[in-house]
Amino acid sequence: MDLVRIDAVHKHFGSNHVLKGIDLRIGAGEVVAIIGRSGSGKSTLLRSINGLESIDDGQIEVDGEKLTAGQTDLRALRQKVGMVFQQFNLFPHLKVGENVMLAPQVVKKMSRADCEPIAKAMLAKVGLAEKFDAYPDQLSGGQQQRVAIARALAMQPKVMLCDEITSALDPELVNEVLAVVKQLAVEGMTLIMVTHEMRFARDVGNKLVFMYQGKVHESGDPKELFANPQTPELQSFIGAIN
Amino acid sequence: MAYHFDFIAVWEYREQLATGALHTLGLIAVGATLGVSLGTLGAVSRAWKIKPFDKIFTVYVEAIRNTPFLVQLFFIFFGLPALGVKLDEWTAAIIAMVVNLGAYSTEIIRAGIQAIPRGQIEAASSLAMTRAQIFRHIVLRPALQKVWPALTSQVVIVMLGSSVCSQISATELTYAANFIQSRNFRAFETYITVALMYLVLAFCVRWLLNKFGSHFVNGRKTT
């Protein structure tokens, strides 16, 4: 049973055809790493899964919620899709706990009393239970990103989208964030991530998608693809990274 | 509503309107040139703490920015003659505009000067340039470039504000409007027309200054 179905999705930025007919099936519990050069459309693809980018043609379906070209009301779909950003995007005027509780309170209309245990549990899961009353700017980049993960988890999404979530971090802070993501993968969360962490993609992922010029150029088991790239483009991409 | 609009009654006075508009443009042309020049002097005095001018300009800027233009105009036109300084309405209007714009542009340009990276000035100093040379060749153009949009807005604001010069009988655009509506008794139509004329003037002044800015201040065309 596919949790995420992407069918014939096209997207243009002006005259630039960024997504040229993407088809992708992702099952529940899969951990998918999308790789590719900048400009290959990988970030755009990820962002269209929860409608941050509108699509021009095709259809995306997440757990029965459909998203088509020109659609504007995405609230039902977005409740099932969590997202973590490169730049964290925590709400700077709210404390950490409030960041995590905001969406459950205003979107799901839960009471604060009901939200608080969930928020605390999610913060504990990312190892930051004691930061409940801190403000985001009192945290390190790695801690902020873990709060962002907890914030997305608090909506109890079916899928998590991770958009280069370690790219803005200092090298010594990358691992604490990856450890949290790995834990989520182990617990069975469906993850779709655009990443530059090739080793992480290989070790934790169970599906690798290589994007090239707006298309899925190659996809399959990460370990096999890394060991045995079929196309010269993927070969040179892996070569350039190593 | 039983009222019938009659814009023909305004059209009959097109010559007065055109003359008024030209006078308004003339006022702002002179006012802006002198005002921004004064502001440049003020800005460099304040930014580089040139004594005693920095203090003088500080007091001047605060005095002007915290009082209405209309009161400044009345003070110059009605008040100064009491000290033996007699001014005709145009001189008074221009002085008031220069003094007013001078204060605002002092602050605007000062911000531009202070945004010039320290290293630029240090590099120029290390090349044995004098302070005047540094200002002329290194600081002035980038500073003006940076604040040109703000200066443009301020010039437009001062031009619109010059409509109160009608109160000292300077025959600019608003004066023309007052004159016309006293003749044709079509106040609403007259003021609507003149308001739209100001809108067009504001647009033209902004357009001209943008052009001027990209040619002379930026020094190179950006495409």
Next chain:
Amino acid sequence: MMTEFTLWDIIRNLITGLEWTVGLSLTAFLLGGAVGLLVLTARIGRFPWLQKAMKGYIELFQGTPLLMQLFLVFFGISLMGIDVPAWLAAAIGLTLFTSAYLAEIWRGCVEAIPKGQWEASSSLAMSWVEQMRYVVLPQALRIAIAPTVGFSVQVVKGTSVASIIGFAELTKTGGMLANATFKPFLVFGLVAVGYFILCYPLSHFAMRLERKYRGSSSH
């Protein structure tokens, strides 16, 4: 009216004028703020035709002299056969003027909120109203305080134009006193001092707020 005015007479009359200036300023600022909030909502809202209309409204008020706006309100309402007192025309005109400027200032503040804040709240399934209410406006409000206080100085100074349509605030009172006393230098000097007393603290406060909030992004 008496022909002999003592300095105290002049000051006493000017203080009365000053009180009307304060009253008109407060009215215009508070009502203008309320109307400005509506204009802002429409200006940044999701209806393109409303956005365009509000853009036009703002450009109209920022592109014409305040004096013209007061004349138009004054004579425009008279057209409908209603006799408008000067204070009412002045209050309406200045309210509209203020609303246009404040809406534009606040729009700048809303647009200064990083795109990531909108994206993060979108991805949490929040609606436009919820994003505004819980994420964008609380942050925009913080950066809006200094320029809003700064604009209040423009409102106070703008009320002087109401003297031209006959509202006896500080400038008008000054004009009458100058005629009656033949001491225009003294009277207009005092009028200027009156405005300075009102405006300087506001300017100073705005500047301090700006320094305080510049660079600090939270709490």
